[in-house]
């Protein structure tokens with residue numbers, strides 16, 4: 001018997017506190033970037049241990065602003081992973097640089113340091129690792145590589161709130177690091193993002209992110225504000241609003257509780273699927289603490305009569321929502337055509353893409369939901385053994 005109600009893949013978890021805070025913001029009449037955004041930046045920086053934080057309207061804006069602040073542009077190359085969302089790579093195109101892809105590690109699907117080293121050229125200016133599914137990328141070898149060649153590192157931490165690598169919290173170091181508060185992420189501001197890093201770089205990023213203006217609107221219009229500002233570069237319009245920050249302040253307070261439930265769900269999935277030879281469960285390196293944004297199961301095609309797409313249809317027929325993270329960058333028409341990519345150019349990303357499916361993983365899931373997912377997965381496997 002399939003479950004009666006469709007189990008959504010990743011609905012947001014919004015409580016009465018967030019709703020009341022948004023209403024409060026609307027009543028204060030300060031609805032754009034203002035005191036709540038400032039407070040959110042401060043609390044977020046403290047949470048991850050960052051020197052400074054800049055709240056923006058998306059993680060994509062954070063990545064774009066980071067590359068711009070580092071002066072990366074035409075003629076430059078940025079090395080990143082094919083196993084990511086398009087915006088990681090789109091921002092490299094936005095600054096006029098060339099994205100260079102390096103394949104991923106077969107176990108955790110993050111940027112492979114050896115393959116990264118193999119594509120460094122005299123034009124390489126930065127590495128852009130993604131903490132895939134919340135699992136930190138191999139930061140020590142990537143940092144060593146960056147130091148050898150004088151490269152910057154920008155981290156895509158859209159999934160990595162909160163994650164640790166060798167006891168260091170992602171977002172706490174010297175690298176500009178972009179987090180996402182998109183509706184499906186570990187916490188949300190509906191749309192939103194945060195860029196963390198050294199104070200001097202974050203100050204520069206702040207100017208770039210708001211029209212290139214030397215001072216922000218809050219300072220201009222607040223009591224005692226001054227009308228004068230100067231445009232020092234043709235910046236963007238990437239600021240977070242106090243309405244979004246109202247959500248963020250409460251989501252951040254609840255994040256530990258959200259994470260606790262994510263870990264319980266992951267433990268239940270791991271225990272249930274560990275003994276199934278047709279499934280490969282996600283792994284975690286001993287030096288890593290994943291944020292467990294995604295639970296990405298991989299099918300072992302040689303053990304099954306059905307392929308991934310049919311597996312997803314079978315789950316859907318049992319009212320289980322799923323997703324695929326990600327369609328590798330080199331398969332998308334824009335990148336395929338511009339750079340002449342073939343699927344097998346990045347064989348690890350491609351082969352894993354073909355057999356991956358992300359199961360529901362969010363704080364809404366109760367024990368019965370988790371049991372339904374497990375039962376459906378195992379039932380489909382048993383009904384379709386090769």
Ligand SMILES: *Cc1c(COP(=O)(O)O)cnc(C)c1O
Nearest residue numbers: 058059060085087158180181182
């Ligand atoms: C969601 C996501 C982004 C983009 O985040 P936005 O806040 O929607 O801009 C970037 N990279 C990865 C890996 C993501 O999953």
